[in-house]
Amino acid sequence: MVWLELFNRKSQLISGILAITLGIAVIVAIQSVSKVSKENVARKLDNLGANILVLPQGGSIDDYYTSDIDAPTIPMDYVERILNSTLQGVDNMSPKLTRRVKVGKNSIVLTGILPKSEIASKPLWQGVGLVGKDVKTACAPSANKSLGFKDEKLQRKIIDTLQVSDCLVGSQVAQQLKLKENASLTISGKTFKVVKRLPETGTVDDDRVFAHLTTVQELLGIHNQISAIEIMGCCNAISDGLLSKLRNLLPDTRVTTIGQIVSTQIETNQLMNKVSLVFFIIIFFVGSISMGNFMWGNVNERKKEIGVLRMMGASKSNVYRLFLTKALFLGIIGGVIGYIVGTLASVILGPYLANITVTPVYIYLLWSIILSVIISISGTIIPAYMAAKIDPNTNLQEV
Numbered sequence: 386m387v388w389l390e391l392f393n394r395k396s397q398l399i400s401g402i403l404a405i406t407l408g409i410a411v412i413v414a415i416q417s418v419s420k421v422s423k424e425n426v427a428r429k430l431d432n433l434g435a436n437i438l439v440l441p442q443g444g445s446i447d448d449y450y451t452s453d454i455d456a457p458t459i460p461m462d463y464v465e466r467i468l469n470s471t472l473q474g475v476d477n478m479s480p481k482l483t484r485r486v487k488v489g490k491n492s493i494v495l496t497g498i499l500p501k502s503e504i505a506s507k508p509l510w511q512g513v514g515l516v517g518k519d520v521k522t523a524c525a526p527s528a529n530k531s532l533g534f535k536d537e538k539l540q541r542k543i544i545d546t547l548q549v550s551d552c553l554v555g556s557q558v559a560q561q562l563k564l565k566e567n568a569s570l571t572i573s574g575k576t577f578k579v580v581k582r583l584p585e586t587g588t589v590d591d592d593r594v595f596a597h598l599t600t601v602q603e604l605l606g607i608h609n610q611i612s613a614i615e616i617m618g619c620c621n622a623i624s625d626g627l628l629s630k631l632r633n634l635l636p637d638t639r640v641t642t643i644g645q646i647v648s649t650q651i652e653t654n655q656l657m658n659k660v661s662l663v664f665f666i667i668i669f670f671v672g673s674i675s676m677g678n679f680m681w682g683n684v685n686e687r688k689k690e691i692g693v694l695r696m697m698g699a700s701k702s703n704v705y706r707l708f709l710t711k712a713l714f715l716g717i718i719g720g721v722i723g724y725i726v727g728t729l730a731s732v733i734l735g736p737y738l739a740n741i742t743v744t745p746v747y748i749y750l751l752w753s754i755i756l757s758v759i760i761s762i763s764g765t766i767i768p769a770y771m772a773a774k775i776d777p778n779t780n781l782q783e784v
């Protein structure tokens with residue numbers, strides 16, 4: 386009976402489907418673009434660099450920045466302990482040993498690094514042609530899928546940029562010691578070759594000389610020890626308790642975050658989630674009200690038919706089920722069409738409006754149908770209830 390009514394009243398069928406299709410299409414388009422945008426933002430925020438510090442228990446942030454010659458150290462084995470753990474969200478680790486040394490009359494900071502890991506956590510260094518190890522961000526589900534933007538970390542090749550006698554010099558040190566690339570620099574009796582002058586970053590890196598970690602450990606006589614471990618952690622994992630897990634794994638260390646980077650990452654993700662939720666709530670209520678208005682008009686138009694059905698013996702529940710069945714049918718059709726329209730809109734408009742490439746998310750088809758049916762039935766419940774309460778005798782007398 387529902388099918389015959391819709392088939393014979395095609396204008397009602399079209400308007401009913403449109404009432405639900407547009408809302409679903411908008412939701413699918415927004416969610417498709419938002420999903421890719423969040424992956425894009427997650428990668429970009431991770432590219433800000435390290436956001437977690439593992440320091441000796443007796444150490445402080447001041448030791449990390451000032452490089453006190455008597456600052457405590459932690460065993461190099463702690464890096465292996467983290468690598469061999471099951472912790473999720475640790476994208477990259479950069480252990481380092483830092484000490485203040487004399488070069489002639491000048492006091493500089495010498496930092497031992499593992500080049501591939503260190504450069505991977507310093508995107509600002511990329512401007513001078515340094516590349517580090519391949520890093521897959523835990524915030525992103527796939528490193529192989531192209532999303533229409535270049536992920537700097539995923540483009541890095543595995544290149545060890547420092548030999549045992551090579552060094553990188555910060556911009557301030559290079560200016561202070563008048564160093565150019567390929568120049569020689571003697572530190573504590575060992576001669577290093579300056580392979581790169583680092584760009585000015587506005588951080589402590591500008592005042593440092595970087596050499597291979599094993600070389601610095603031997604030069605300083607501090608074997609198998611490091612000053613700190615810089616970690617690039619997924620912001621979602623940090624929110625889910627990554628810091629406490631690291632503290633449990635390394636109880637005799639001090640684990641802290643670089644607050645500005647972490648807060649930026651978390652706040653940005655939360656903002657995008659809230660925006661998506663607001664759009665969802667608005668469209669849900671608008672769709673339900675639109676469907677309710679459509680069904681209410683349908684009830685008023687079909688009062689005579691409802692009265693005839695009741696006179697023929699149809700119960701209130703029969704009338705109620707007729708309208709809910711119609712809502713279910715419109716919801717399924719509207720969900721499928723809405724998914725197609727929304728997906729096409731996001732795929733076509735994504736590159737122009739957001740400069741990203743959007744691909745279809747097939748799981749959204751299922752959710753589109755479910756949501757469409759919920760919206761359709763939610764908007765139909767009250768009109769269907771009022772239709773079932775129509776008194777056939779009074780209704781037919783009025784006609």
